[in-house]
Amino acid sequence: MAFNSLVFLFILLPLTLLAYRFIPRQGRNVFLLAVSVIFYAWGSLQALLLILLSVGFNYFAACGIGRHVKEQGQSAARLHLAAAVIFDVALLAVYKYTGLGMPLGISFYTFSVMSCLFDVYYGKAPAHVDFLDFCLYVLFFPKIISGPIVKWEAFLQQVRTHEVSREGYYQGFELFMAGFFKKVLLADKLGMTFAAVRDLPSQTVGMAWISMLAYGFQLYLDFSGYSDMAIGLARMFGFKFDKNFDYPYTSENVSVFWRRWHISLGAWFRDYVYIPLGGSRCDRTRHIRNLMIVWLLTGIWHGSTLNYVIWGIYHGLLILLDKFVIGNKLQKAPRIIRVLLTDLAVFIGWVFFFTPGIGSAFAHIGRLFGIGAAGFWSRATTFSLTENLILFIITILCCSPLLKNLHARLVYKKKSPALYVSVALYVLLFIFGIAGILGASWSTFMYANF
Amino acid sequence: MQTSDMQQPQKKRALYRRSLIFKHHRYVYIAVMVLIAAFFVVNLITPSKDYSETENRALAKRPAIKEGIKNGSYGQDYDTYYSDQFTLRNQFIKLKFIGNQLLHIKESSGVLIGKDGYQFEIPEMLDQKLAKSTTGKINQFKELNPDVSTHMMVVPGSAAVLTKKLPANASVSDQVSDIKKYYEQVGEGIDKIDAASVLKGADSDYLYYKTDHHWTSEGAYAVFKEAAPSLGIEEPVSYNKYTVSNSFQGTLSSKSGDFIGKDTVEIYVPKGSKISYFVSYPSSKEKRATIYKPEMLDTKDHYTVFFGGNHPLVEINTTAGTGKNLLLLKDSYANCFVQFLIPYYDRIIMVDPRYYYDNLNMVISNYSINEMLYLYSADTLFTDTSLADALEAAIDAKEESGEQEDESQTEEASESESAGGENAGE
Numbered sequence: 001m002a003f004n005s006l007v008f009l010f011i012l013l014p015l016t017l018l019a020y021r022f023i024p025r026q027g028r029n030v031f032l033l034a035v036s037v038i039f040y041a042w043g044s045l046q047a048l049l050l051i052l053l054s055v056g057f058n059y060f061a062a063c064g065i066g067r068h069v070k071e072q073g074q075s076a077a078r079l080h081l082a083a084a085v086i087f088d089v090a091l092l093a094v095y096k097y098t099g100l101g102m103p104l105g106i107s108f109y110t111f112s113v114m115s116c117l118f119d120v121y122y123g124k125a126p127a128h129v130d131f132l133d134f135c136l137y138v139l140f141f142p143k144i145i146s147g148p149i150v151k152w153e154a155f156l157q158q159v160r161t162h163e164v165s166r167e168g169y170y171q172g173f174e175l176f177m178a179g180f181f182k183k184v185l186l187a188d189k190l191g192m193t194f195a196a197v198r199d200l201p202s203q204t205v206g207m208a209w210i211s212m213l214a215y216g217f218q219l220y221l222d223f224s225g226y227s228d229m230a231i232g233l234a235r236m237f238g239f240k241f242d243k244n245f246d247y248p249y250t251s252e253n254v255s256v257f258w259r260r261w262h263i264s265l266g267a268w269f270r271d272y273v274y275i276p277l278g279g280s281r282c283d284r285t286r287h288i289r290n291l292m293i294v295w296l297l298t299g300i301w302h303g304s305t306l307n308y309v310i311w312g313i314y315h316g317l318l319i320l321l322d323k324f325v326i327g328n329k330l331q332k333a334p335r336i337i338r339v340l341l342t343d344l345a346v347f348i349g350w351v352f353f354f355t356p357g358i359g360s361a362f363a364h365i366g367r368l369f370g371i372g373a374a375g376f377w378s379r380a381t382t383f384s385l386t387e388n389l390i391l392f393i394i395t396i397l398c399c400s401p402l403l404k405n406l407h408a409r410l411v412y413k414k415k416s417p418a419l420y421v422s423v424a425l426y427v428l429l430f431i432f433g434i435a436g437i438l439g440a441s442w443s444t445f446m447y448a449n450f
Numbered sequence: 451m452q453t454s455d456m457q458q459p460q461k462k463r464a465l466y467r468r469s470l471i472f473k474h475h476r477y478v479y480i481a482v483m484v485l486i487a488a489f490f491v492v493n494l495i496t497p498s499k500d501y502s503e504t505e506n507r508a509l510a511k512r513p514a515i516k517e518g519i520k521n522g523s524y525g526q527d528y529d530t531y532y533s534d535q536f537t538l539r540n541q542f543i544k545l546k547f548i549g550n551q552l553l554h555i556k557e558s559s560g561v562l563i564g565k566d567g568y569q570f571e572i573p574e575m576l577d578q579k580l581a582k583s584t585t586g587k588i589n590q591f592k593e594l595n596p597d598v599s600t601h602m603m604v605v606p607g608s609a610a611v612l613t614k615k616l617p618a619n620a621s622v623s624d625q626v627s628d629i630k631k632y633y634e635q636v637g638e639g640i641d642k643i644d645a646a647s648v649l650k651g652a653d654s655d656y657l658y659y660k661t662d663h664h665w666t667s668e669g670a671y672a673v674f675k676e677a678a679p680s681l682g683i684e685e686p687v688s689y690n691k692y693t694v695s696n697s698f699q700g701t702l703s704s705k706s707g708d709f710i711g712k713d714t715v716e717i718y719v720p721k722g723s724k725i726s727y728f729v730s731y732p733s734s735k736e737k738r739a740t741i742y743k744p745e746m747l748d749t750k751d752h753y754t755v756f757f758g759g760n761h762p763l764v765e766i767n768t769t770a771g772t773g774k775n776l777l778l779l780k781d782s783y784a785n786c787f788v789q790f791l792i793p794y795y796d797r798i799i800m801v802d803p804r805y806y807y808d809n810l811n812m813v814i815s816n817y818s819i820n821e822m823l824y825l826y827s828a829d830t831l832f833t834d835t836s837l838a839d840a841l842e843a844a845i846d847a848k849e850e851s852g853e854q855e856d857e858s859q860t861e862e863a864s865e866s867e868s869a870g871g872e873n874a875g876e
Contacts, residue, residue, distance in 0.1 A: 001525065007532050010490050014483065042525035170475035177478060189553070196557070201575075383556075383619040390553045412470045419470065423477040430482050432549045438539055439546035439559075439707065 001042040002145070003176075003229045004184050004437060012039065020164075020237065029136050029159065032237060039141040040104070047103035054091065055138050058084065058113040059131055066120045066127030074121065081121045088114055096304045105145040107301060109138050111268055116152035118272045124153045133159045142233040146226050148244040148264035151271070155239075162238030172235025177426060179228025184433040186395055187222035190214045193388045194354070202374035206381035208367035214388070215354045216347045217395045220249065223262070249346075249399040252338040253327060254318040257346055265301070269294050284324075291323075292316045302353075307361055311352035318345055492537045499535065503750040504543075504704050509534040547707030556617035558706035562609065564616050566655075567711035569702040570609040571663045574832040576628035581832070585635040587841035588824065592639050594848050595814060595822075598777075601681060602636060602824040603643040604629045604831055605665060605673070605783050608658035611649045625828045626650065632831070641680050648676045659713040662700020663829070664753050667691075667716045667786050674790040681823070682774070683794045689718035694744065698752035715752045717742060720793050727768035727792055731761050741766070741789060756785035762806040763813075766798040776821040777813060779803060779837065781830040795821070803840035810844035811851075 001008050016035050023031045041048040061084035068077035092110045095102050116134065119125035137155045138144070194214040197207050227244035234241050248261035258266050270279075277290040292313070299312015321327075330338055348365060355361040367373040397403045410418045502509050510531040518524025536542070547558055556563050562570040592600050609616060610625035626646040633642045649657050649669060657669030671689070678686045698713040730737045743758040757764060760782055775797040778784055784800065791798060799817050801810070813819065824837075831837070 005529055006536060007529055010486055010493065010532075014486050014490055044525075045519070045522050167472055167475075170472065170479045173479045173482075174475040177482065189555075378621070379619055380621040383617075383621060386619060387554070387556055391555070411474060412467050414466070419474055419477075422474060423481055426478045427481045427485065430485065432545065435542040435545040435549060438533060438536060438542040 001039050003226065003233070004180065004433075006434070006437060007042075008039075009434075017236065028237075029132060032141075033132070033136050033139060036136070036139040036141040036144065040139060040144055043104050047106075050103050050106075051109060051139065054088070054109065054113060055135055057087065058117065058138075059129065059134050061087075062116050062120050062129045062134070065117060066129060069121060069123060070127040074123070077121055081117055084117050085114060088117075108147045108149055109144060111149045111265075111301075112138055112143075112152070115149070115268065115272070119152040125156055140234070140239075142230040142237075142239075143241070146223070146230070147262075148227055148230065148241055149268050150241055150264065151267070154242075158239055164236070164238040168235050168238065168240075172232040175232030175235065176229050177232075177430065179225040179230075179232060180433055181429050182221045182225030182228065182398065184225075184436045185429060186391070186398065187218050187225055188436060189391055190218035190221065190395065193384070193391065194218055197384050198354075200380055200384070202378065202380075203367055204378050204381050205367060205370050205373045205376045206378070207384060208364055208373060210381070210384050210388070211354075212347055212351060212364070212368065213392070216350045217392070217399070219350060219353070220245070220261075220399065221395065247400055249343055250339055250401075251342050252335055253322045253330070253342055254315065254345060255322055257342055258315070258319070265298070269298060273297060288320060288324075291319060295319070305356075306358055307352040307355065310358065310361075311349055314349055314352070318349075489537055493532070493535070496535070496537055498531075502534075502540075504540050506701070506704065506750070543707040544709055545707075547709075556620065558708065561702050561706035561708070562617055562620055562622070563706065563708060564612075564620075566615055567660045568608070568612060568615040568658075569661055569706055569708060569711075570612075570616060570622070571607055571702060571829065573607045573609045573622050573625045574829045575623045576625075576631060576832050580835065580838075581632050581635060584831070584835075584838040584841075585632065587838045587845065588640070589637040590845050591810075591841045592637055594845060596639070598814065598820055598822050599641075599682070600639065600822040600824075601641040601643060602633070603645050603673070603677065604632060604824075604826050604828050605645045606649065606828050607663065608665075610646070610828075611657060612655060615655065628832070629828055632828075643673070643677045643680060645673045645677070648673045656714075659698065659700055659702075659753075660711045661703040661708075661713050662698065662753055663702055663827075664700070664786070665783060665827075666713075667718055667789070670783075670787045671718055671790060674787065681791075681794075682821075686790075687723060687793055688721045689790070690721050692717050692719065694742075694755055695747050695752040700751065700753060704750075713752075715747075715755060717755070718789050723793055725768055725770050725793050727766055729757075730765045730767075731763075732765065733762050741792070753782070753785070756789070757800075760785070760802045760805060761800070762802060763808075764800040765817075766792065766795075766800070768792055768796055768798075770794060770796055772796055774821050775799070775817055775819050776823060777801065777810075777817070777819040778823050778825060779840075780823075780825040781827055781834070783827040783830075784825040787825060801840075803836040804834065806840060809847055810840055811848055 001012065003009075012035070020028065020031065037048065040051065061080065065077045065080045065084070068080055088110050092106060094100070095106055116125070116129065116137065120127060120129065133156065136159060137150075137152060143150060191214075194211055197211040197214065200207060224245035231241045231243065242263065244263050246260040246263065248257050251257035251260055274290055274294045277293065278286055279290060280287050282290075295312045295316025296309065297312070298315070299308045299310070302308045302311070322330075330341070348368070351364045351368075352361045355364055363372060370376065407422065410416065411422045412419075498511060499509055500511075501507070510527070512531050513524055513527035515524065518527050533539075550558050551563070557572075560572055562572060564570055588602070592598075606625040606629060609622045616622065629646050636642060649665075649672065652669075652672045654668060654672070656666055657672065658665050675686065678684075693714055693716050695715040696712065698715050699709055699711075700713065703709050703711075726739070727741075728737065728739060729741055741757055742755055744755065746752065746754040746758055751759075766788070770793055772794055774795045776791070776795045776799065778788070778798060778800045780800055780802060781804070788798060788800065797817055799813055799819065801813060826837075
C-alpha cells in the first residue's frame, strides 16, 4: 500500500489511529506490527513471504552474532556477520539483476536488517535481540516501503518507550500533510510534465533543460514528500525519526548536498562502510579509495543498470573534486553561485536516472549544451515552459525554506486571522490532492523501484 | 535579576508562539480528519454503481476476498474498486481540472484546453509504415474492382483546422499536410476529396464540437456541398436544420474533466424530399425508417443520435432510383455525413472494419456495389489497422477464388463468420 492511496487515507489510517488510542500500552507494538503486515501484504503476498524469510533469517543471524560477541568477542562473530551480510546482499542482488521484479521496499529493508547485524556486531546495540522488537523494526509500516533507513540502535532506544504526546501527534500529522502535498500536488504533476516533454518528437536545447529540471524537482519532491509522510506518521505513534531531507537543493557544495539528501542512506554508508574502511583518518590514497567505494555502492544501491554505476562514480568524483581540487578556490565565490553550480552538477547527474542507457544519457547531456539538439528553442518549447511556469515557480519555492518561514511568520502571530486561513488552505489542498489521486491513473512511488 | 527580567517576556513569547503552532496543527488535524471520517462513512454506506456514463466504462466491483487472495490481487483490486466507487468521484475529476486551470496548465489528460470553450484531442501523427500498408491495400482493392467508382475522404481533427482556438503556443502535428502526404500514396484511379481545405476555408467555427472529438453536422455539410460534384451529385437538394440537443458534453469533456461548455447537436433533413428509406442493422436484426435514434439523447453521448453509434454493417435502402449503390468504409465521422447522402443513392452500405469480420467481396457482389467511399477521420486512419486487415482479407479471398474459378464456383465466402456485436463509441 502507498500513503497516497485512497484505501490508506480513508480506511487504514483513520482506523489505525482510532484503535491505537484504545489499545493498552503492552499491546501497542503487536498492534502496529499487525497493521504493518496488512499494509505490506496489500501489494503482494509473495513479497510478504520474502520479507518474513529475511526477518527470520536475520533474526537468527543477529542472535548468533550477539552470542558470539558476548561470549568470545567481536572477532569470533566475524564469520557469522560475513555470512549473513553475503546472504542479504545476494538476495537483494537476485531481485535486482534477474528481472524478477523488485519486491516493495527490498532495498530499504535489506539495509535495515543489515544495520541490526552491524550494530550488534560493533556492540552499539545489546547482544540480545528481541524478536518482536526486530519484527516491528523491519516491518514498521511508515518506513517499510521507502525508509528512512532508521538504524537498529536508534530504533531500539524508542521501541519500548515510545509515547504519544499531544504536541507530537498533531505535529506528526501536519508533517504528513506537508509531505502529501509535495507528493500529490507537485511531484505527480512534475512527473506528467517530464513525461510529456521527454516524449516530444524534436528535442531542443530548451526542452532538454525543461525535462531535466522537471525530473530533478519531481525526484526531490516525490522522495522527500514520501519521507515526510513516513516521519510524520511514525511521530503520530510516538517514534521520533530524524529528517531524511534538509533542503538539499540549497547546498553550497556536493558534500553538503549529500549530508542533506537521503540523509539516512548517507549515514548508513558512512557508519557501516566508510568508517569501518578507515574513513578519512588515513593517508590520502586510502581516503580516496574509501570515498570511491562508498559512491560506487551508493550508485549500485539505486538501480541495476550501468547508468547508476556511472552516476555513483560521477558523484564520487564530484566530491573528490570539491575536497581536493577546486573546493577552496570556490569559497570566495558568492553563496548563490556555489549553490547554483552544485545544483547544476546534481541535476546533470539525474540524467543518468531518467535515461534508459549510457548512450541516451550522454545524448541528453549533449543536448543540454546544444550538441545534437533540434535547435535551441521552438514553439513547443515555449508551450512547455509557459504551461509549467507556475508549477516550476511553486516548486522552486518549495525547494528552499522560504515558503515555510513565510508561512510561520504570517500564521504564528498574535490574533492573526491567517491561522484560520491557513487551516482552510490545508483542507482545500487536501481536497485538491484527493482530486489529483482520483484523476490520475495510478501513480506509484518512484523511489520504490530503485 | 535584570537578566531574568529580560528573559521573562521572551520566554513568554516563545511559549505563546508554541501554543499557536500547536493550535494550528491541531485545527488542521481536526478539519482533515472530519473530512476523512465523513468520506469513510459515506463511502461505506453508498451502494456501488455498475457503470460510469462520464467515463463510458463499467466500474470495478468489490473484489471477492477468497478469489482475490488466491490470485494475489486482492489489494490492487480493492484499490481500483475503492477509487472507482469513491463518493463524488466525478466532482473530484472536475476539481482536478479546476486545479490545473489555476496552475495555468492547458493540457488535461491528453486534451488541450483551447479558447472559447474549445477542447482539442492531440492529433495523431502520420505513421508512414501503417500508411504505406493501408494505402497499398486500398490501391490493390481498387485494381480488383475497377468498375467501382472509388472516392476517399480523410477529415482532419479539430486541432488542425481551428488553429486559432488552440491554446497559445500549442504546437500540434499538422494533420492537414499529413493528409496530403497520405493522399499522395493513394492511386490515381481513386478520387480524393480535400475536406481539410474546405474546413479550413469555412467561415464558421462550429465545424467541430467543443467538447467532443467529432465534427458537427455543420462541418460535415460544408464538406458535403463542396464534395457533391466529385461524388457525382449534380444538384444537391436543400435541407431543413433541426436542433436535437443543447446539452451535449462529449468525450473530450469526460477525458479532461472540463464540463463547463455544452454543445448543440443538429440534424439535417432533406427539404420536401419524396424519397423514403429504410435502415437495417443485420447484426442486431433491427430495422428502422430513420437513421436517427432520438432515444440516444437520453444517454451521455448525444453524437450517437446518428445510427446509435457504430455497427459492423448498416444497410440503407432508398427509393431514390439513381442506380447508384454505395459502399461506405468508415469510422464514426461518417455517421453524421450519411444524412446528406441519402437522397442520391439507391443503397448505402456502411461498413466499419473495426467491428466487421465478414468478406468485403460479398458486400460488393451481394449489394451490387458500384460506388465506394472511404470516409475516415485522420485520427482513426493514421492509427487503425483494421481497414488494412479487412481489405487484405478480401484481396486474398478474391485472388484465391480467381485461381479456383476454373474448377468450381467459389462457396467459401458463405462460410465466413458472422459479424461481431454492436459497438458504440469512437
